[in-house]
Amino acid sequence: MxxxxxxxxxxxxxxxxxxxxxxQPNNKDAEIGLPKFTFIGITSPLPDRENIQVDLQISLSYNEVQFLRTDGAYQGEYEVGITFKDKDDTKIAGRIVKRVLKTENYDKTRDENVIDIITEPFNLPAKDLKVIIRVTDLDTRKTSYQDDSRDYSDYxxxxxxxxxxxxxxxxxxxxxxxxxxxxxxxxxxxxxxxxxxxxxxxxxxxxxxxxxxxxxxxxxxxxxxxxxxxxxxxxxxxxxxxxxxxxxxxxxxxxxxxxxxxxxxxxxxxxxxxxxxxGVSGNVQNMTTAIQQLRYIASDKQLNKMLKAKSDKQRKLFMDFWHAKDPTPATTENELMDEYYRRVRFADEHFSGVREGWQTDMGAIYILFGPPDEIERRPFEIDSKPYEVWYYFEINQQFVFIDFTGFGEYRLSEPFNFQRNWEYHP
CATH class of the missing domain: 2.60.40.2550 (Immunoglobulin-like)
Known part of the structure; x- marks a missing residue:
């Protein structure tokens, strides 16, 4: 220090x-069940002007650790491995930290908002560096990795x-x-x-x-x-x-x-x-926009009430709306809200054009039903305009989208009633 x-x-x-x-970082933790964690690195200069100090902060929620009941309490253990390498893949620093978490409250072991934080300082040469962080649950032995790189040669x-x-x-x-x-x-x-x-x-x-x-x-x-x-x-x-x-x-x-x-x-x-x-989905960027994006599953009365409310009241109405649809109200996570706004983000990334993706017909159907089981694309028909057919076999639905203008905005061939009691279709 x-x-x-x-x-x-x-x-x-x-x-x-x-x-x-x-x-900040590449996350290789794609498999369900692996311990998810976040990390940040704060870099500071040192007087010798040859080295730097990097303070790594690693955060892990209690619900990512397997707890076992021991002597009237709950105990979980995990290990963090930190490795720094240079551009030649040569290890220049490393450390292993073991953590033991104890609590008498079972609910705490499942609470994603209870966070364990590790802070580890490193003095390193100012050069092209890569950090690799490993987190291992010592009971399940499941392991996840993240890494990040930064060039300090001109620091x-x-x-x-x-x-x-x-x-x-x-x-x-x-x-x-x-x-x-x-x-x-x-x-x-x-x-x-x-x-x-x-x-x-x-x-x-x-x-x-x-x-x-x-x-x-x-x-x-x-x-x-x-x-x-x-x-x-x-x-x-x-x-x-x-x-x-x-x-x-x-x-x-x-x-x-x-x-x-x-x-x-x-x-x-x-x-x-x-x-x-x-409690709000991480895909929500703006509260007013998030409320407007509810138009496929909320009534006009509900939307108007939320949009006209002041900030604190608006947030409460928004949370009440989603709490009523929460499939697991006993947990802090609202899976339905998360999935809905994940689909909104996908629609914006893939269907935006003249209008934002979530406002398009394709975006609306994707938000309501998720990815189709099969897509039939007909972009170069001689006797008809370009069209696509989306098939949803499990719910026995298909939707035909036609590019009426030739500018790539596909519209539903038939009107669809979006005001419905939406359910999660994985």
């Missing part, structure tokens, strides 16, 4: 929105270096109570925060240093602030910042931090994240 470093603390409490501004090419921006979740005590470590949010926040705390390491040779940061929502700047480190001396500093975010809402954000040193060199770092309300 870093020691004897100058910590430059900037506490900036500014009301979010008060200033008007003008103008110290400028007079100043700015490490990765980390959005701080908590300061947590270590297992042996010997100190604390910082726990960072990944790219998902479960709800809007009243205050956004973040930090990054700055290594600079020539001052003074102008520090600027801004918050963007859907790539539109919504907040901007700047300050200055007056020292003309070299710095090896932890910049810690915070902003009040009382107006933060559901959506996609980016936090950008930049520093301009005394030589005119500018370095920058960016962290992207999404405010994702707990």
């Amino acid at each position: 870093k020691s004897n470093r100058w910590f430059f603390l900037i506490n900036l409490m500014v009301v979010f929105g008060a200033i008007s501004v003008l103008g 110290y090419s400028k007079s100043s270096v700015l490490g990765d921006v980390g959005i701080i979740k908590t300061e947590s005590s270590t297992a042996d109570s010997a100190g604390t470590h910082t726990v960072f949010w990944g790219n998902q926040l479960p709800e809007p925060l009243d205050t956004l705390h973040f930090q990054a390491y700055l290594l600079g040779e020539i001052g003074p240093y102008e520090v600027q940061y801004r918050l963007l929502k859907d790539e539109t700047p919504v907040y901007y602030f700047s300050t200055k480190i007056e020292s003309a001396l070299p710095v090896d500093s932890l910049l810690q910042l915070k902003m009040a975010t009382t107006n933060m809402s559901f959506g996609n954000y980016a936090l950008e931090l930049s520093v301009r040193d005394g030589s005119g060199t500018t370095v920058a770092s960016r962290a992207k994240f999404r405010v994702h309300w707990q």
